Amino acid sequence: MFTLxxxxxxxxxxxxxxxxAVADPHVRVVGDDIYxxxxxxxxxxxxxxxxxxxxxxIASPSLRKTVNIDVDQADLADEPGSPPNFKDLSKSPTPLDxxxxxxxxxxxxxxxxxxxxxLLWFSDGPLAPVTGAMYSIRATNASTLGANAWTNGAxxxxxxxxxxxxxVVGMRAQSAGLRAARLVFPGFSxxxxxxxxxxxxxxxxxxxxxxNLGVWxxxxxxxxxxxxxxxxxxxxxxxxILDIIKAA
Amino acid sequence: xxxPEIMICPECGLDLTDRDPWGHALSHWSAILTEQNSSYExxxxxxxxIDWAVEKGTYRPPM
Numbered sequence: 001m002f003t004l005x006x007x008x009x010x011x012x013x014x015x016x017x018x019x020x021a022v023a024d025p026h027v028r029v030v031g032d033d034i035y036x037x038x039x040x041x042x043x044x045x046x047x048x049x050x051x052x053x054x055x056x057x058i059a060s061p062s063l064r065k066t067v068n069i070d071v072d073q074a075d076l077a078d079e080p081g082s083p084p085n086f087k088d089l090s091k092s093p094t095p096l097d098x099x100x101x102x103x104x105x106x107x108x109x110x111x112x113x114x115x116x117x118x119l120l121w122f123s124d125g126p127l128a129p130v131t132g133a134m135y136s137i138r139a140t141n142a143s144t145l146g147a148n149a150w151t152n153g154a155x156x157x158x159x160x161x162x163x164x165x166x167x168v169v170g171m172r173a174q175s176a177g178l179r180a181a182r183l184v185f186p187g188f189s190x191x192x193x194x195x196x197x198x199x200x201x202x203x204x205x206x207x208x209x210x211x212n213l214g215v216w217x218x219x220x221x222x223x224x225x226x227x228x229x230x231x232x233x234x235x236x237x238x239x240x241i242l243d244i245i246k247a248a
Numbered sequence: 249x250x251x252p253e254i255m256i257c258p259e260c261g262l263d264l265t266d267r268d269p270w271g272h273a274l275s276h277w278s279a280i281l282t283e284q285n286s287s288y289e290x291x292x293x294x295x296x297x298i299d300w301a302v303e304k305g306t307y308r309p310p311m
Contacts, residue, residue: 140278142286156278156285176260199260200275236290237259237276 002044002090002123002213003027004182004193005034006230007104008148012113016057016105019116022150022230026191030101036060037122038098040190044090044123045207047195048074049081049179050116052108058120059105062097069094078115078232079179082202084195090127090213115148115232119180119195130169130211132245137161141227141238145175150228152184155240161221162246168216168225170209170243172197177233181240183225185217191228192216210243218247255300258293270301270308279310 005027009019018032028035048056048071056071063069075081096102104118143153173181174197182193194208207213219225229238255264259276273294281291301307 142277142281142290144287144289154285158278234289235259236287236293239276 001040001190002121002127002192002216003037003040003190004180005120005122006150006180007032007034007118008115010113010115011106011108012110014054014107014109016055016107018103018105019118022148024150026189032103033101034120036096036098036100036102037190040122040124041096041098042093042123042125043069043096043120044093044127045121046071046087047080047084047119048104048106048117049077049079049085050074050106050108050114051076051078052110052114053116054107054109056107056118057105058102060096060102061100062095078117079177079198080195082197082199084205086195086205086207088205088207090121090123090207093123093126096122117179127214130214130245132211134169134210134243134245136241136243139240139242141229141240142236143238145229145231145233145235145238147177147231147233150230152226152228153238154226155224157224163221164246165218165220165248166244167218167247168242169211169214169245171216172204172209172241173227173229173238174198174200174202175229175231175235175238177231177235178229178238179232180230181238182228183216184228185219185225186223188217190217193228196230258296264297264300268301268306269297269304270306273297273301
């Protein structure tokens with residue numbers, strides 16, 4: 001079980017400094033702080049990007065007891081690369097304290113201000129891969145996204161799912177400026193998601209496909225998930241591929 | 249005489265001069281966009297590609 005949160009800010013700082021948390025309806029957000037959900041007290045992965053990124057850090061009170069996590073790998077663009085520079089901690093996540101505030105810090109070397117972005121994944125523990133008969137189904141969304149914020153949109157599936165219950169075990173999401181996307185399941189607290197792609201030829205991080213992060217959540221054919229998109233631009237054409245296992 | 253319009257996809261910025269604008273539109277959106285399943289901006293951008301496809305004679309309306 002895991003969930004995805006984001007930070008983004010246009011800043012002008014050569015030294016690492018807090019960047020703003022993205023407003024989020026499913027976790028508590030106060031300014032630069034995101035409160036780690038009590039049920040998901042582990043850092044299962046992170047991704048940083050920014051055209052002028054120079055260094056980054058993930059900081060929280062519990063991490064400080066040892067050391068905050070220094071980040072040197074990032075995609076040097078305002079959007080994730082292909083493949084993206086994803087730090088996968090899912091098999092051995094870093095423990096946090098549930099309920100504490102966590103921050104993403106970054107520095108940049110632009111002549112003026114430049115935008116930096118961070119994605120963090122929280123999990124309830126190590127995420128074990130799953131196996132089974134997996135199928136990929138395409139869905140689209142044509143909402144106009146708000147730039148640098150989560151925008152929720154419903155999915156239009158290109159095929160009709162037979163009646164039943166489905167486990168989501170992977171995801172690819174794409175739009176012109178997409179940084180990340182996450183699924184919103186009816187009645188489920190968490191919003192598991194992936195790094196976004198911006199072109200058909202983009203290579204996604206393998207962790208997000210075909211069961212590598214376990215079962216994300218389940219849905220029935222008549223109550224499919226919606227999607228939160230986090231984009232750099234006001235895109236209107238979103239394409240999502242879900243990897244699914246028919247559970248019942 | 250006005251210069252001919254350059255066919256740049258309003259969604260992703262791809263140069264469509266030597267491509268099929270309708271085929272490209274289908275890579276972004278489903279064939280039929282309605283007020284229920286899309287934003288005004290999405291329909292406006294798709295319409296632009298349809299107009300270019302009609303101009304090129306490549307538009308195949310959805311059945």
